[in-house]
Amino acid sequence: MQDTAPVYRFVDERLGIELKSADAATELASLGVDSLSLLELMFEIEEKFGVTVDQDAAPPRKCGELVALIENIAAGKP
Amino acid sequence: MSARRVAITGLGMVSPVGATAQASFDALLAARSGLSLYTPADAPRPLAVPAGACVDFDPAATLGRARANTMDRYSQLGVTAGLAAWRDAGLAESPDGNRDEWGVAWGTSLGGTLTFERGHRELFLAGRDRLPPLTVVQAMTNACAAHLAIGFGLGGACTTYSVACSSAAIAIGEAMRRVRSGAAPVMLAGGSDAPLAFGVIRAWMALQVLAPGDEQTAANACRPFQSARAGLVLAEGAAALVLEDWERAERRGARIYAELAGFGESCDRSNLVRPDRDGQVRAMCAALHDAGLQASQVDYVNAHATGTREGDTVEIAALAATLGAHAANVAVSATKSAHGHPLGAAGAIEAVATVLALHHGAVPPTLGDAAGLDPQCAGVTHVIGSARKSQRLRAALSNSFAFGGSNAVLAFRAAA
Numbered sequence: 001m002q003d004t005a006p007v008y009r010f011v012d013e014r015l016g017i018e019l020k021s022a023d024a025a026t027e028l029a030s031l032g033v034d035s036l037s038l039l040e041l042m043f044e045i046e047e048k049f050g051v052t053v054d055q056d057a058a059p060p061r062k063c064g065e066l067v068a069l070i071e072n073i074a075a076g077k078p
Numbered sequence: 079m080s081a082r083r084v085a086i087t088g089l090g091m092v093s094p095v096g097a098t099a100q101a102s103f104d105a106l107l108a109a110r111s112g113l114s115l116y117t118p119a120d121a122p123r124p125l126a127v128p129a130g131a132c133v134d135f136d137p138a139a140t141l142g143r144a145r146a147n148t149m150d151r152y153s154q155l156g157v158t159a160g161l162a163a164w165r166d167a168g169l170a171e172s173p174d175g176n177r178d179e180w181g182v183a184w185g186t187s188l189g190g191t192l193t194f195e196r197g198h199r200e201l202f203l204a205g206r207d208r209l210p211p212l213t214v215v216q217a218m219t220n221a222c223a224a225h226l227a228i229g230f231g232l233g234g235a236c237t238t239y240s241v242a243c244s245s246a247a248i249a250i251g252e253a254m255r256r257v258r259s260g261a262a263p264v265m266l267a268g269g270s271d272a273p274l275a276f277g278v279i280r281a282w283m284a285l286q287v288l289a290p291g292d293e294q295t296a297a298n299a300c301r302p303f304q305s306a307r308a309g310l311v312l313a314e315g316a317a318a319l320v321l322e323d324w325e326r327a328e329r330r331g332a333r334i335y336a337e338l339a340g341f342g343e344s345c346d347r348s349n350l351v352r353p354d355r356d357g358q359v360r361a362m363c364a365a366l367h368d369a370g371l372q373a374s375q376v377d378y379v380n381a382h383a384t385g386t387r388e389g390d391t392v393e394i395a396a397l398a399a400t401l402g403a404h405a406a407n408v409a410v411s412a413t414k415s416a417h418g419h420p421l422g423a424a425g426a427i428e429a430v431a432t433v434l435a436l437h438h439g440a441v442p443p444t445l446g447d448a449a450g451l452d453p454q455c456a457g458v459t460h461v462i463g464s465a466r467k468s469q470r471l472r473a474a475l476s477n478s479f480a481f482g483g484s485n486a487v488l489a490f491r492a493a494a
Contacts, residue, residue: 016143032144039211040147047208 004074007049011070014041017063024064035059045073084257085327085334085493088167088320089430090159090268093417094130094313098162102417102427103434106442107465111297111416113311120199121276127283128291128299129274130313130418148212149225150190155316155423156222156270157229163266163318164230168332173231181234181262182223183253185245185269187422188278189238190217195275222270234262240422242480243382245269246317247425247488251341253321254488263323268426270316282312285351287386300419302383302412303390303455303462304446310384313418317426319433336436337491339473340369346483353389353479358396361485362475366400369489371473373401376408378441378474379458380432383412384419391454393477398457409466410458415445425478429488432476436492441466 012018017031028038038060042053051073060066089099094112096102105112116129137146137154140161146154160182164171193216200206215221220238227236235256239249246269253267273279282288289309291299300311319338327334342364346357366373379397383390390412398405413431420427435441444462451460476488 014143014147016138032142034144034148036148036212036215037144043208043211 004070007045007070007074010045010048011041014044019063019067022063024062024067026063028061028063028066082258082260083324084254084338085322085324085332086319086336086338086433087322087327087332087334088163088169089335089433090162090166091317091427091430092132092135092155092159093315093317093427094132095417097134099317099430099434103431103442106413106416106431107440109416109443109445109464111445113297113299113418115291115293115296116274118274118276118279122203125276125279127279128289128296128311130311130315130420131274132314148216150193150216150221151272151314152186152189152192152270153216153222153225155272155314156184156268157225159268159270159316160226160266160318161229163268163320167320167322169320171230177231178233179262180232180264181256182226182232182236183239183249183265183267184223184226185239185247185249185422185425186219186222187240187242187245187271188273189219189240190221191278192272192275193217195277226266230266232266241484242482243419243421243424244478244480244484244486245422245425247429247476247478247486248343250319250338250426250429250488251343251486254338254341257321257323263326265321266318267321268316268318269423271420271422272314273312273421274314279312288312289385298445300385300415301446302381302385302415302444303452303460304450305452306450307385307387307390307452309386310414311418313420315417315420315423315427317423317430319426319429334493336433336493338488339371339491340365340489342366342368342487344485346485348483350483351481353392354483355392355396355399357483358393358479358485359399361487362396362400362477365475365487365489369491371489371491374404375473376401376404376475377469377471378409378432378435380428380474380476381410381412382477382479384414391452393479394455394457405458408458409441409461411442411444411461413442425476425486428478429476432474432490436471436474436490439467439469439471441469
């Protein structure tokens with residue numbers, strides 16, 4: 001997956017967060033995104049974009065960590 | 079009569095006729111129908127039936143997208159109504175004191191049936207092996223109550239009642255008992271259902287109790303008490319009430335809409351679907367007795383009346399038997415004619431309509447025409463076609479009668 005723009009649009013659609021412009025240090029929980037929301041989001045990204053998210057990786061807690069996760073997925077990194 | 083009285087200090091609703099309790103009540107008074115021809119999303123084959131859908135409901139707008147995505151639609155509707163009731167009562171959303179004894183009592187008939195149906199479609203039709211991770215916690219029947227308790231920090235009892243069409247009325251009645259007994263100073267009570275799924279509609283069609291209709295007739299497909307009635311119309315929706323110890327409500331200067339004065343229950347003990355006059359009479363008499371009300375003090379009844387041939391006549395017979403000679407003076411209407419039948423949420427939506435009727439002194443009508451009333455449904459004062467306003471209403475009943483024979487009746491007294 002080369003183009004991550006559709007993923008960010010999807011995240012915005014599902015969570016109401018413009019990740020690219022959000023402060024990297026912002027806690028996802030403060031935006032109403034809890035562990036269940038993230039679990040569902042990862043599943044949806046896998047299904048929609050045909051990628052695999054490392055189930056053993058620590059779940060992102062901040063906006064910047066979620067951006068890094070998406071960029072890693074796009075780069076084919078585990 | 080109990081020592082503690084139960085005040086209703088907050089109301090919330092999302093219904094096919096309005097996005098709030100007051101907007102819904104205004105629509106009911108204006109005799110506006112919320113019914114239309116409905117096609118379920120993702121229906122595998124063409125299907126269109128009259129239904130009451132909350133077409134303008136935007137869960138992301140009230141709950142935020144992230145939070146809304148963790149919920150089945152029945153919880154989205156319910157949490158939105160609960161949030162509205164909570165704010166209406168002037169209660170802080172974050173705990174501003176000890177809420178260890180405050181609780182939730184919720185009613186739903188089908189809970190997360192949309193989530194289950196989506197899962198079945200994925201597994202059996204699309205051939206997938208994976209389901210979304212939140213399937214269980216979205217679909218579980220107590221999800222909505224749990225979301226409400228978590229949202230407001232309510233640490234007392236958090237219970238869900240699933241008793242078909244009496245679900246929410248029983249939840250409200252049980253919540254009243256907790257406040258009355260002193261077990262909880264404040265309870266959030268109500269119900270929600272989102273049954274407009276392909277499989278659910280097909281199941282109800284198989285039972286042959288749904289009213290037919292097309293684009294032109296769907297809005298008036300539900301015709302309780304009328305000769306031309308042809309069945310019920312399924313709907314979705316939610317409503318919530320904040321129940322509060324009366325003295326506590328007065329101390330904090332809360333607006334009190336009405337008193338929830340009594341609750342009566344019974345079982346027909348005879349048939350799964352055929353209503354029984356004597357069972358309904360037992361529930362209404364129990365509610366009146368519990369409230370310390372005489373039949374002659376009842377000025378309005380929000381009937382269960384779904385628009386089925388047998389159900390409506392049995393309810394009128396039960397009203398006549400319960401209220402005696404006074405029945406002829408009692409205003410009776412069936413608001414399902416406008417909002418349809420939201421199954422487990424019906425008792426909450428109709429309870430809110432009844433409370434607002436007492437509060438405003440205005441009776442919402444059954445949609446239809448007096449000339450079309452079924453003579454077999456005579457014996458009460460039908461409010462049909464247009465509202466009765468500027469009424470002095472002392473007390474009112476809201477009836478809920480479920481498949482399975484479980485009857486639940488709530489008795490309200492005007493606050494003044």
